[in-house]
Amino acid sequence: MKRTIILTVMLLVIGRINAQITTSLTVSQPSATLSEWSANNSTIIYIADKSGAVGPQQVIIKTEMKTLDGEIVATKDLARSQVYTLAAGTRIFYAKDVVPLDVMTFAGSYQNSLIKTGQLPAGTYQLSVQLVEPGTFMPLTPVLLRTFNLTASQLPYLIMPVNNDSLNAKAAETAIIFRWTPLIPQAQVQPYYRLQVFQILPFQQPLQALRGNQPVLDQLLRGQTQYIWRSQLPFATDTTARKFIWTIQTLNANQQPYIQTTGNGESRSEPFIFFIN
Amino acid sequence: MTMKLLRTLFPVLMFIACTCVRAQDAPKKKLPVKLTGTMGFTYEGYGLHLQPPGSNVYSSRKPWNQLRFIFTPTLQAGKFSMPINFNFAAMANSIAGPYAGLKNQSVGQFFTNPANNFGLNPKYKWAELQLGTQYLKYSDLSTGDVGIFGAGFDLRPKTWRFKFFTGTSQQGINYAATPLPGVTGAYKRNHVMFSIGNEKENKYNFSLNFSKAKDKVSSVTSPPLFVMPQEGVTASIVADVYMNKGWYVKTEAAHAYFTRDLYQPLSPGFNNSFKPFLTGRTSTGKDWAGNASLGRKSKNFDIAYVTKYIGAGFQTMGYPYLQPDRWDNTISTRINTWKNKMNIVASIGQRVNNISNTSLTTKQFIGNLNWFIQFSEKFNTNISYNNFGFTAASGTNPYGLKNVSNDLSVSSGYNWKNSKRMNMLNFSWNFSKYNERDVITGITTSNNTHTLLLSYVPTYFNSTISPDFSVLYFNDKLPAVKTSLFTLSSGLTAPVLKKRADIRAQLQYTIGKLNSYSANKNFVASFNADYRLTKKLLWNIFLSTNYFKYGDELGTPLLGANYLESNYRTGLLYKF
Numbered sequence: 001m002k003r004t005i006i007l008t009v010m011l012l013v014i015g016r017i018n019a020q021i022t023t024s025l026t027v028s029q030p031s032a033t034l035s036e037w038s039a040n041n042s043t044i045i046y047i048a049d050k051s052g053a054v055g056p057q058q059v060i061i062k063t064e065m066k067t068l069d070g071e072i073v074a075t076k077d078l079a080r081s082q083v084y085t086l087a088a089g090t091r092i093f094y095a096k097d098v099v100p101l102d103v104m105t106f107a108g109s110y111q112n113s114l115i116k117t118g119q120l121p122a123g124t125y126q127l128s129v130q131l132v133e134p135g136t137f138m139p140l141t142p143v144l145l146r147t148f149n150l151t152a153s154q155l156p157y158l159i160m161p162v163n164n165d166s167l168n169a170k171a172a173e174t175a176i177i178f179r180w181t182p183l184i185p186q187a188q189v190q191p192y193y194r195l196q197v198f199q200i201l202p203f204q205q206p207l208q209a210l211r212g213n214q215p216v217l218d219q220l221l222r223g224q225t226q227y228i229w230r231s232q233l234p235f236a237t238d239t240t241a242r243k244f245i246w247t248i249q250t251l252n253a254n255q256q257p258y259i260q261t262t263g264n265g266e267s268r269s270e271p272f273i274f275f276i277n
Numbered sequence: 278m279t280m281k282l283l284r285t286l287f288p289v290l291m292f293i294a295c296t297c298v299r300a301q302d303a304p305k306k307k308l309p310v311k312l313t314g315t316m317g318f319t320y321e322g323y324g325l326h327l328q329p330p331g332s333n334v335y336s337s338r339k340p341w342n343q344l345r346f347i348f349t350p351t352l353q354a355g356k357f358s359m360p361i362n363f364n365f366a367a368m369a370n371s372i373a374g375p376y377a378g379l380k381n382q383s384v385g386q387f388f389t390n391p392a393n394n395f396g397l398n399p400k401y402k403w404a405e406l407q408l409g410t411q412y413l414k415y416s417d418l419s420t421g422d423v424g425i426f427g428a429g430f431d432l433r434p435k436t437w438r439f440k441f442f443t444g445t446s447q448q449g450i451n452y453a454a455t456p457l458p459g460v461t462g463a464y465k466r467n468h469v470m471f472s473i474g475n476e477k478e479n480k481y482n483f484s485l486n487f488s489k490a491k492d493k494v495s496s497v498t499s500p501p502l503f504v505m506p507q508e509g510v511t512a513s514i515v516a517d518v519y520m521n522k523g524w525y526v527k528t529e530a531a532h533a534y535f536t537r538d539l540y541q542p543l544s545p546g547f548n549n550s551f552k553p554f555l556t557g558r559t560s561t562g563k564d565w566a567g568n569a570s571l572g573r574k575s576k577n578f579d580i581a582y583v584t585k586y587i588g589a590g591f592q593t594m595g596y597p598y599l600q601p602d603r604w605d606n607t608i609s610t611r612i613n614t615w616k617n618k619m620n621i622v623a624s625i626g627q628r629v630n631n632i633s634n635t636s637l638t639t640k641q642f643i644g645n646l647n648w649f650i651q652f653s654e655k656f657n658t659n660i661s662y663n664n665f666g667f668t669a670a671s672g673t674n675p676y677g678l679k680n681v682s683n684d685l686s687v688s689s690g691y692n693w694k695n696s697k698r699m700n701m702l703n704f705s706w707n708f709s710k711y712n713e714r715d716v717i718t719g720i721t722t723s724n725n726t727h728t729l730l731l732s733y734v735p736t737y738f739n740s741t742i743s744p745d746f747s748v749l750y751f752n753d754k755l756p757a758v759k760t761s762l763f764t765l766s767s768g769l770t771a772p773v774l775k776k777r778a779d780i781r782a783q784l785q786y787t788i789g790k791l792n793s794y795s796a797n798k799n800f801v802a803s804f805n806a807d808y809r810l811t812k813k814l815l816w817n818i819f820l821s822t823n824y825f826k827y828g829d830e831l832g833t834p835l836l837g838a839n840y841l842e843s844n845y846r847t848g849l850l851y852k853f
Binding site for chain 1: 507
């Protein structure tokens with residue numbers, strides 16, 4: 001008798017799944033900073049397509065994040081989850097619907113990492129998503145599983161001229177070599193490095209010059225981490241050109257800041273100063 | 278708007294200064310009020326002619342026109358003093374930071390533009406008011422890098438220190454896509470900070486520092502596309518102790534709460550609030566940072582160990598460019614010996630990144646040495662060496678990253694004299710090697726650069742004219758790219774017009790060669806004159822022209838391409 005009831009319920013559920021809602025899930029290169037997911041609609045796309053003659057249906061998106069070993073990283077608190085009403089047709093859900101951080105519950109060490117850094121430990125994770133019925137949390141669609149990798153980016157560090165270095169004016173008039181470390185990890189599509197050098201005027205603070213002046217060098221370079229600048233500046237006669245600040249801005253393939261919500265939001269590395277003597 | 282403001286503001290400043298100066302110049306009366314300082318303006322023009330026109334072979338690197346004003350007097354009356362620091366530019370030219378791309382400023386944007394400074398610091402005994410633009414450094418980890426327009430105070434009764442400041446570092450700026458290159462946009466950012474401490478110079482310094490900044494979401498009608506409104510609170514404790522024989526210990530520990538995006542929802546379950554100062558959101562992180570140094574300073578010998586830890590989630594609005602997630606350890610020393618004829622400055626250190634395990638682990642080794650020896654009155658040598666090694670785990674690539682930069686410089690100076698002149702000869706050689714491993718193939722490419730420079734400066738005993746001559750050879754080799762530069766330059770300095778003016782002029786000619794392409798040629802001529810119109814009034818003129826003609830390295834369509842860049846600057850500076 002018991003078996004018959006369970007089988008009947010399962011058949012009913014499967015029947016509803018097959019007959020009414022089909023889903024698909026895409027996860028593409030999510031940012032290591034989880035709060036950035038919701039600002040980028042391409043990070044997670046979950047499409048629910050409802051067909052059939054049945055009227056509007058209420059659903060909840062059930063989400064789980066796991067490691068490859070199956071360890072639970074985060075689960076969505078279904079009791080606090082938003083209820084969506086699906087009418088006939090296609091509805092697209094994004095990261096802010098699928099992984100709303102304010103209703104996700106993270107496991108101990110992952111919670112600590114998230115609160116501290118806004119990121120999870122580097123590694124490969126699995127995202128599983130399905131639609132369930134509000135109240136009963138009975139599944140309405142199959143679980144869709146996608147694997148993705150999280151590794152936080154480290155902006156380049158400046159190498160040379162080293163901070164507060166003093167360069168020979170005669171040599172600097174001909175060439176100055178700039179070097180920096182690459183973006184870590186190395187991106188599949190090579191990033192752009194925007195090398196900028198600003199003259200610090202006699203009455204200016206270094207950061208004032210960086211944020212207020214037009215750079216005397218503004219060079220966009222793809223992938224390379226060294227640049228030889230032929231300054232063509234007459235340092236011997238121009239006594240105001242004695243102090244400079246330089247930095248690297250790391251840009252993605254669309255030439256937009258690579259890291260947008262952490263730090264200065266401009267994806268600029270910590271600047272260095274050099275002097276001409 | 279800005280120009281109107283300038284037209285009003287500058288005559289007022291001139292009037293105030295002239296009135297005070299005239300009063301001060303009145304003979305034989307010792308006035309209770311004293312005004313000292315400088316004021317003036319500089320106009321700078323820039324021109325760039327490209328051939329073929331519109332070819333984009335070169336980009337402008339200065340504003341076409343710029344007018345800068347400086348007004349920095351100090352008013353002194355007994356124990357009262359008031360330094361004024363006004364320096365500002367007529368046109369906005371920001372490329373980086375919150376004002377990037379903004380051309381037409383409102384009055385509020387003009388006053389808080391980082392290019393401009395309007396600061397007043399009236400001070401009476403130990404009490405100082407801080408008004409207008411201030412760059413305040415409370416400590417290395419709390420706040421110190423950003424100019425803020427506002428009001429505050431710095432009180433120093435006996436050994437106590439009470440500091441407070443509040444203001445705005447940037448106004449709301451609407452995003453605009455056109456006209457190109459557009460305006461990046463920014464949210465209005467308000468700051469508040471305070472510090473309480475006790476300090477005795479060369480004995481100890483203890484302080485508690487607090488800084489908070491928050492972006493105003495409603496300050497823009499067209500929000501920036503890629504900049505999120507942020508909020509941050511940082512608290513730090515500083516403890517420095519200076520002991521006998523030059524020994525010292527300096528420490529700072531800081532804790533920061535930082536919201537990366539104020540549009541994100543609140544996160545009551547995250548335990549990341551710092552109420553009443555900051556309410557946590559899903560984009561809020563909290564982390565700590567610390568630094569400590571132990572060392573000894575003396576006349577001829579310094580040694581120090583410095584450690585600095587910046588947590589991955591540590592971000593402070595007072596140092597917006599600070600790079601997190603690192604631990605630096607450095608030992609440095611300075612030695613003066615051989616009757617002060619030999620100086621050695623050296624440091625060695627390591628930086629480890631990814632303490633938080635959210636990224637790939639990287640290590641950086643940094644070593645520097647500067648060694649100066651004065652062998653005799655005639656001969657000296659300076660040797661400097663910089664090494665920078667960077668390694669990163671391979672991640673998903675077959676090989677890990679490994680970049681090593683080595684930079685060695687040797688320069689020697691020799692001088693001799695006869696009855697007519699003193700001769701100075703300087704020779705320097707620099708060798709720079711940069712190895713970079715490809716993470717896919719594992720092949721290391723080596724970039725070798727040599728720079729040779731020879732300078733000769735004769736100084737004539739019976740003439741005021743001082744010429745100089747130099748020749749430079751630069752050679753850079755990569756596996757498929759070879760760049761050589763050869764530069765000849767000569768300069769001249771001389772007092773003229775009955776020594777009322779000092780002039781400097783220089784001609785510089787460079788031949789550059791890239792691989793087997795035909796040579797490019799560069800000619801730079803520059804001239805500077807400082808003319809003392811009166812004892813207090815200085816007139817400066819600077820002119821330079823830079824002509825560059827490409828070889829055939831740009832390809833057939835741009836054969837013969839060239840550009841002419843000119844820069845002219847003039848200004849008056851009055852010292853009173």
